[in-house]
Amino acid sequence: MNVPGGEISTKDSVLETGAGFIQDFTPVKQICAHLNAFHTYADEPGRHVETNHYCSHLTSDVRQCILYDGPGPKAKLIGIEYMITPKLYADLPEDERKLWHSHVFEVKSGMLIMPGPTAPGLRQAWEAAETEEMKEVVHLYGKVYHLWQTDRGDTLPLGHPKLMTSFTEDGQFDFEKHVGDRDVRFGAEWKRKKELREGIEVPKIHVDADQAWTTRRNSM
Numbered sequence: 397m398n399v400p401g402g403e404i405s406t407k408d409s410v411l412e413t414g415a416g417f418i419q420d421f422t423p424v425k426q427i428c429a430h431l432n433a434f435h436t437y438a439d440e441p442g443r444h445v446e447t448n449h450y451c452s453h454l455t456s457d458v459r460q461c462i463l464y465d466g467p468g469p470k471a472k473l474i475g476i477e478y479m480i481t482p483k484l485y486a487d488l489p490e491d492e493r494k495l496w497h498s499h500v501f502e503v504k505s506g507m508l509i510m511p512g513p514t515a516p517g518l519r520q521a522w523e524a525a526e527t528e529e530m531k532e533v534v535h536l537y538g539k540v541y542h543l544w545q546t547d548r549g550d551t552l553p554l555g556h557p558k559l560m561t562s563f564t565e566d567g568q569f570d571f572e573k574h575v576g577d578r579d580v581r582f583g584a585e586w587k588r589k590k591e592l593r594e595g596i597e598v599p600k601i602h603v604d605a606d607q608a609w610t611t612r613r614n615s616m
Contacts, residue, residue, distance in 0.1 A: 398551055399472070426452040429529070430467070432582065433508040434574065435475075435540060435560040438608040444569050445547045445560070446578055449477060457481040459536070465546045467511065474553075475542035475560070485537040485602060493604035496537040497561040500601060503534040504593055506586030507563070507575055514583035527592050535599050538562065561608045568609075 431449040436442060448471065451461040463475040485496060502508035510529060512522040540560045544553035563569060575586050 398549070400551055423452075424462075427462070428452055429510060431461075431508060431510055431533075432467075432578065433502050434563065434569070434578075435542065436563060436569070436608070438559040438561045441561070441608045441612050442569055443547070444563075444574070445474070445542065445545075446574070447474070447542075451477075451479075457484050463540070463542070465544075472544055472546060474544040474546055475540060475557075477538050477540035479533075479536040479538045482535055482537070482599070482602070485605075490604060493602065494607040495559060496539045496605055497608075498564065498601045498605045499533050499536055499538060499562060500598060501564045502562050503530045503596065504590065504598065505566075505571070506589035506593065507571070508533065509579075509582065509584050509586070509589060511582045511584065523589070523592060526589075527596070530593055531596050534596055537602070537605060561606060564606050564609050 427450045429449075429451045431451060433447060433449070434444045435447050436444045446465070448464045448467050449461040450464065451459050453459050457480060459479040461477040461479070462473060463477060464471040465474050466472075479499075480496075485493060488496075499508065508530070510522075510526045512526065513519060541557040542560050543557050544550060545555070545558065563571075578584070579586055
């Protein structure tokens with residue numbers, strides 16, 4: 397797992413099991429969706445991290461996600477993301493809007509997935525539900541910070557939180573290699589999802605979003 401420390405003691409395991417029966421974990425029980433995509437560093441576009449999002453709705457306009465480096469029981473919590481609708485985003489101050497990113501490319505390219513069943517009998521129904529969810533996500537703006545730079549091998553969450561952003565077009569990283577590797581592990585196919593999402597309407601992206609890529613283009 398590449399994290400310092402020994403195995404969890406029997407005493408701690410017993411105490412945690414007991415707490416699980418007695419305590420109320422309502423906030424985390426509200427999680428209703430698992431999404432997987434790739435984030436890139438706002439100050440170093442192209443350097444990327446595969447990220448598993450576990451999300452809940454606060455309102456119809458606000459979602460919040462806990463981010464992990466994997467889907468397993470030993471996954472590290474590496475960050476947080478908030479997602480809001482365009483009407484909330486438009487009301488933000490200009491400097492604040494520049495911290496948020498769009499989800500259009502993630503959705504339309506097939507990069508963003510909701511891992512689910514792969515059995516033929518269930519896959520088609522799940523993908524139909526996933527596509528409907530993508531029709532909502534494509535409009536949202538996200539603000540995300542990573543606390544643990546696992547991609548560089550950090551064994552603890554070191555340094556300051558890092559503002560992250562999304563990929564916005566082809567050619568910004570080795571899409572086929574990294575998304576393809578991810579798909580093998582989850583039994584997904586980004587090319588198939590891209591085809592299923594062809595009919596999803598592309599919203600107009602606010603000029604203040606995705607500033608990492610705008611700044612990079614302007615400096616070239």
